Amino acid sequence: MKPVDQMTWKDLNIGCVITEAGNAAQYKSGDWRSMRPVWDKDRCIQCGVCYIYCPDAAIYKTEDNYFEADLYYCKGCGICVKECITGAIRLVEEEE
Amino acid sequence: MPKRVGMEVSIGASEAVRLANVDAIAAYPITPQTHIVEHLSEFVANGELDAEFIPVESEHSAMSVCCGTSAAGARTFTCTSSQGLALMTEIVFIASAMQLPIVMILANRSLSGPLSIWNDHTDVMLVRDCGWIQAFGENGQEIFDLTLAAFKIAEDHRVVLPFMVNMDGFILSHVIEPIEILDQETVDKFLPPFKPVYRLDPDNPVTMGAFAMPDLYTETKKYQDERLKASLPVIEEIWKEYGDLTGRYYHPVETYKAEGAKTLFITMGSFGETASTAVDTMREEGEAVGLCKIRLWRPFPYEAFWNAMKGVENLIVIDRATSYGGPGGPVASEIRSALYTMENPPKVVDFIAGLAGRDVAPGDYKAMYKRAQERIASGDIAGYEIYGVRE
Structure with missing residues (x-):
């Protein structure tokens, strides 16, 4: 399927039915973000609370058992910052 | 040769729905459409029509149920009037956007207020821009014929749109007229079983009624408009086919x-x-x-x-x-x-x-x-x- 902003009306199916399952994953909700979460590894205790609370399941575990946001999906909502027990996450302005 | 029988036009309309062998009916009684719903519920109760008759608590629910049954691949019918149409309007627009080939008879009645149950066209004009095919019948025979043909037009894969048959309340709905009812064999030759292009099917999942962001909504509306306009030659073709079968020809x-x-x-x-x-x-x-x-x-x-x-x-x-x-x-x-x-x-x-x-x-x-x-x-x-x- 073409990216949505390149589709013409002729590319639509009857009733605008979507035949491809799970294609919401293509949607880049990261475009909504104005603030980005940044982890301070010195404070992080690897508890995974941020991973559990992220409403978009956009936080994943890194190879060294810390956590990071997948910026394709992260909307910068700040819930991880609020929930982090040790205050290891802060939001920084997106520069671009 | 089928013979003309004197009957109330609402009963003639119900006969068309029975002969179309619908799978699902969801409707809420409202004057002057009531006799159609009553008669259809009797057909189902008596085993003369093998369909789900779904009693609902409002017209909003009626049209919502119709969207569901049609999406599941069931040939679906409903009917309403006036305030009932007003209440279901939200879903009427969704049925056409989702291209669900529901057939509805609208027994035309004025909108309140003042409260009135009598006939005019204020109800249909409320939904002028709803994206349904909208046709008007002049007498009982026309209502019977248009209703039967409506299923074939609505379900044609070149169309796939809901169809509204307008029937003047009381002037038609409550009047006894001579109507020629086709036999089942003739109807079955004319109207094939409903084969939806897409339907709700756990083995072949699709998404229906998805969200559209500003970067796609305009394209969806253009598509809907083109689909409705493109239905015109198919309507003419199927009305011609119906004419060849019955001798009664209809034109836009x-x-x-x-x-x-x-x-x-x-x-x-x-x-x-x-x-x-x-x-x-x-x-x-x-x-x-x-x-x-x-x-x-x-x-x-x-x-x-x-x-x-x-x-x-x-x-x-x-x-x-x-x-x-x-x-x-x-x-x-x-x-x-x-x-x-x-x-x-x-x-x-x-x-x-x-x-x-x-x-x-x-x-x-x-x-x-x-x-x-x-x-x-x-x-x-x-x-x-x-x-x-x-x-």
Whole structure:
């Protein structure tokens, strides 16, 4: 399927039915973000609370058992910052 | 050869739905549509129709259920009137956007207030822009025929759109007329089983009714508009096929004694019958008058309409709804707009008449004709006049 902003009306199916399952994953909700979460590894205790609370399941575990946001999906909502027990996450302005 | 049997038009309409062998019916009773729902529920209860009859708590639920059953691949029917249509309006627009080929009979009735149960076209004009195919029947036979053909048109893969058959409340719904009911074998030859293009199927999952962001919504509306416009030749083709089968041919625009007519009345629905009687009398009296009936309201049949307008000098449009503070009744507004690009278009005089069951007898057509001549002679043809109102 073409990216949505390149589709013409002729590319639509009857009733605008979507035949491809799970294609919401293509949607880049990261475009909504104005603030980005940044982890301070010195404070992080690897508890995974941020991973559990992220409403978009956009936080994943890194190879060294810390956590990071997948910026394709992260909307910068700040819930991880609020929930982090040790205050290891802060939001920084997106520069671009 | 099927024989004509005297029956209430609502019962004739129910017979069409039974013969179409629908799978699901969800409807809420409302005057003057009630007899259709009652009769269909009896068919299901008596085992004469193998369908799910789903009693609902409101018309909003009725149309919601219809969307669900149609999406699941069931041939679906509902019917309503007036306030019921108003309540289901939110979902009426969704049915067409999702291209669910539901067939609905709308027993036309005025909208409140004041509370009124009688017939006019204010209900259908409320949903003029809902994206359904909208057709009008003039008598019981037409309602039977249009309803049967509606299933075939709605479900055709070149169309896949919901279809609304407009039937004047009381004037048709509660009147006993001779109606020819087709036999099941003939109907089965004409109407194949419903084969949806997409349906809710756990083995082949699809998403229906998805969200559209601003970067796609415009394309979805263009698509919907093109689909509705593209249904016109299919409607004509299937009505032709129905005509070949039954001898009763239907056309998007139909005329009566229009040959040589300088003035045409324009009507929709059951008013066509009275207008024909009035035209007969006026013709005998030497007036060059005829009748043009708009059977298909959406998609609007521009070509057929323009063809019917050739050589016509004056139009008298009978509107059965008001557009308060607007340019005219909804039909006249569209007619004037359709004529705008025509060279030497006829003059249009708009009367709003027959609101909420007020009778418009043949003599009233004659009176409107006379009044229209006066207005044309004086050059006063802008706007509209509410015919018969007590000043």
